[in-house]
Amino acid sequence: MKQPAKILIVDDDQDILVAGKLLLKRHYSQVDICNRPEQLPTLLADCEFDLILLDMNFGPGESSGEQGFYWLSQILKLRPDSIVILITAHGGIDIAVEAIKQGATDFIAKPWHNEKVLATISTALELHKSRQETKSLRAANQALVQASTASAQHIIGNSSAMQQVHELVNRAAPTDANVLILGENGTGKELIAKELHLKSARAQQVFLSVDLGAITETLFESELFGHKKGAFTGAQQDRVGKIKAADGGTLFLDEIGNLPLHLQAKLLTVLAQRKVTPVGANQEEAFDVRIIAATNVDKHALLDEEKFRQDLLFRLNTVEITLPPLRERKEDIAAIAQHYVDIYGKKYQKSPLTLADNAVEALTHYHWPGNVRALRHAVERAVIMTDNQALSADDFQLKNTDVSVSAPASSSQVQPTITAPENDSGELNLEIIEKQTISRALKQHKYNISHAAKALGLTRAALYRRMEKHGL
Known part of the structure; x- marks a missing residue:
């Protein structure tokens, strides 16, 4: 079966051209x-040729x-x-070395042996294929970097x-x-x-995010360190871990506080040595990644040695940033x-929208247990539901506005309300029961979303939606 390759032979000897074409057309397309x-x-x-065979001398008597x-x-x-x-028919080691220096891939001397020619061409085409794959990967990576930068x-x-x-x-x-x-x-x-x-100086390299709270303990090493084919049941091919995938760039480890102590130890070893060993491999691989x-x-919980390794904390928090x-x-x-009104107004093809004074008042004095994420979803819901040019407090349906608002009530202000206390005795209303259950799970797990979602049998996204629904 012929291999898909485009080859060009350039020579002033017609016999060489005919012989070369007869030989190669049996193997290449x-x-x-x-x-x-x-x-x-x-x-x-x-035409973009995959390989070119080029004579060194053209014309009678030429041999230089x-x-x-x-x-x-x-x-x-x-x-x-x-x-x-x-x-060339005038081969020599000096000419061969000079040819390679000037950019040639290889060198063949006349008269040639067919097996030698085919082996040389096969090796050169493999090199060409490797270069093209590398070029494509670089282009794809650059496109991803540019896309993530543009959408940041x-x-x-x-x-x-x-x-x-x-x-x-x-x-x-x-x-x-x-950090x-x-x-x-x-x-x-x-x-x-x-x-x-x-x-950073790595801005043109990859930024990779990993949610450690969503990775099971059994898959932790495979996800971060990678694995070799056959390393465990289901490992049907080699897989590059997130750490090596981010090589040269930045790796963002979200929910690091949820990592069990024994996995913290493994992560610490890798970060300290700056080398990673894929599951099932014997060879360490160096990496250059900012964490x-x-x-x-x-x-205070992170400073508890029974919950978080202090040597890992020391390595992670060279710089510490606390978001209010x-x-x-x-x-x-x-x-x-x-900002989100403008974004979702365009997304849902609404006329330019603004926030009414009473909406700003209500939003400002709401407790926002879900912070900016909750605010964003509240705005999106309000934009979808409103028929007005100015979003009012009623469009946001905030249930537990902070009662510390001191401004007097008027028709342009939202009236703060106080949610009723939870009542588990004989309650049959599904909405109330759902809210009570979610509230209890959040309190029990100290508002750790990953743990609370797991206890409730929900995904993190599903739990966030229900928290917003109930104003939690």
């Missing part, structure tokens, strides 16, 4: 010949090889990635609390220091991680809300 090197620019413009070197340089100017094998969101807010965060980001970003980001769910920890990446970690676990909850930067709420 396309073999073209050319007896005048002056035709090369036109041929290369019309200068013509071959000249046309080699012209080919590489027109097609820098070309695979060129030089042919930025933290909105000029409150004093956020100004301190921005200052830390600007100081830490240009360095390769590991630990602390903050409640929905405060924007991943956005800060991306901001650190985009302002940014995040957790919603309270700092939304209720502690209320002056940013109106700007964030309007």
Whole structure:
């Protein structure tokens, strides 16, 4: 069966052209010949050859090889990635070495042996294939980097609390220091991680995010370190782990506080040695990755040696950034809300929308247990449901607005309400029971979303939706 390859033979000896074409067309899909090197620019413009066999000398009495070197340089100017094998009847080690130096892939001497020619061409085509695959992977990776950069969101807010965060980001970003980001769910920890990446020297490399809270213990090593084919049941092919996949770039380890102690030890070893061994492999692989970690676990809990290894904490928090909850930067709420109003207004093809004064008042004094994530979903729901140009407080249906609002009630202000206490005795209303159950799970797991979702048999996304539904 012929291999799919386009080969060009350039020689002034017609016998060589005929013999070469007869030999190669039995093995490759396309073999073209050319007896005048002056035709090369036109041929290369019309076709992208996988391999070119180029004679070193053209014309009677020529033996210096200068013509071959000249046309080699012209080919590489027109097609820098070309695979060129030089042919000459006046072979010598010096000419061969010089040919390789000037960009040739290999060298064949006349008279040739068919087996030698076929082996040389086969090896050169494998090199060409490898180069093309590498080029495609680089292009794909660059496209992914550009796409993620173009779609990256930025933290909105000029409150004093956020100004301190921005200052830390600007100081830490240009360095390769590991960063630990602390903050409640929905405060924007991943956005800060991306901001650190985009302002670093690794900005043109990959940014990879891993939710450690969503990885089972049995798959932890495979996901992060990779595995070899046959390493365990179901490992049908080699897999690159997240750490090696992020090589040269930034790896964001979200929910690091949920990692069990025995897995913390494995992660610490890899980060300390800067080498990773895929499951089922014997050879270590070095990596160059900047680590940014995040957790919603309270700092005091992280300092508990029975819950978190202090040597791992020491390695992760070279720089520590704490994101304030939304209720502690209320002056940013109106700007964030309007930002999402604009986004979802365009997404759902609404006329330009604004926030009414009573909506701003209600949003500002709401407790926001889900922080910016909850605000974003509340805005999206309001944009979908409204028929007005200005979103009012009623469009947001906030149930537990902070009763500390001191402004007097009026027709333009939302009336704060206090939710009724939970009542488990004989309650049959499914909505109330669902709210009570979710509230109990959250409290029991200290508002760790991953653990609470697992206890409830829900995904994290499903739990977030129900929390917003019930104003939790």
